[in-house]
Amino acid sequence: MTKVLLTGVGGNLGSLAADYLLELTDKNNLIFGGYSDAAMAKYSSQGVETRQMNFNHVEGLAEKFAGADVVALISMPFVGVKRQTAHKNVVDAAKKAGVKKIVYTSLVNAADPTNPSVEKIDHAFTEKYIKDSGLDYIFLRNSQYAEAMITNYFTFVHMNAPLSNSQGDGKMAYISRKDCAKAVAHALLADDIHHSIQNINGPELLTISDFVKIGNEVTGNDISYKPITDEENYAIFDAMGVPRTTDGEFQEDSEAPFSSEGMVTFAQAIREGKMDVYTDDFEKLTGEKPLTVRYMFEHQEDFQVGERHSQDD
Secondary structure (H helix, E strand, O other), rough: OEEEEEEOOOOOOOOOHHHHHHHHHHHHHHEEEEEEEHHHHHOOOOOEEEEEEEOOOOOOOOOOOOOOEEEEEEEOOOOOOHHHHHOOOHHHHOOOOOOOOEEEEOOOOOOOOOOOOOOHHHHHHHHHHHHHHHHHHEEEOOOOOOHHHHHHHHHHHHOOOOEEEEOOOHHHOOOOOHHHHHHHHHHHHOOOOOOOEEEEEOOOOOHHHHHHHHHHHOOOOOOEEOOHHHHHHHHHHHHHHOOOOOOOOOOOOOHHHHHHHHHHHHHHHHHHOOOOOOOOHHHHHHHHOOOHHHHHHHOOOOOOOOOOOOOOO
């Protein structure tokens, strides 16, 4: 059986993917990696092999991938050269260790040069670097996490104000982070998929007005959507104490644990129709249908954005 290594098990997405893998295959086929020994303790206590790894440091990194056939690279939460360098370090180390395939969590429409999202720059870089390495690959181009917008919805409910952002009437096939994690697990075990781009989308294309309407119908709240400019969007995040870039200081338990530059340019990309990709790749990969936004609102306690996890040094 193929030996698979899942990175990032201490994070929100990685921990979910780890649990799915334990349901799908024998633990002896698995290696879990992360920067925090404490986060990996629950898996090592179950008999899963775990390895502490920090992608910001090259020395000894190749040894962490030894014996693995396929590696899942969960993209780092910081943005820019730091993330590109960390991802490059993983690809180089994995190749040196004899890894055959990389499963990478990318972003919808990542390779489109007209996509204004700053987040996609690092994803496009990483996809190209993996391709140029000669390794086999599966790129999981994820749509936006519905959890981020569900948390955002309730932020405006608590403020008794319209949900305001600059994505206008653009559409997105919102996907649950749980489904993205399920896709990672299945992709790691997919021996018959090679050199492939998989678009991991939710079951329906929605405008943010559609999203808010579903939230209102399920929860009984009655907020509206208010389109604003990108600069007004930045001002909202500034008032919340959200840093402009991932080099800034993030508040603990923030309802927006992302940089505002990432979120505002993402909204711009949605507004300009750069994110309205909709496929059934998720169902083909996993054999299951993705969760709906309505279902997630009906079980809102289980679908919040959560805390930020990163290791920046």
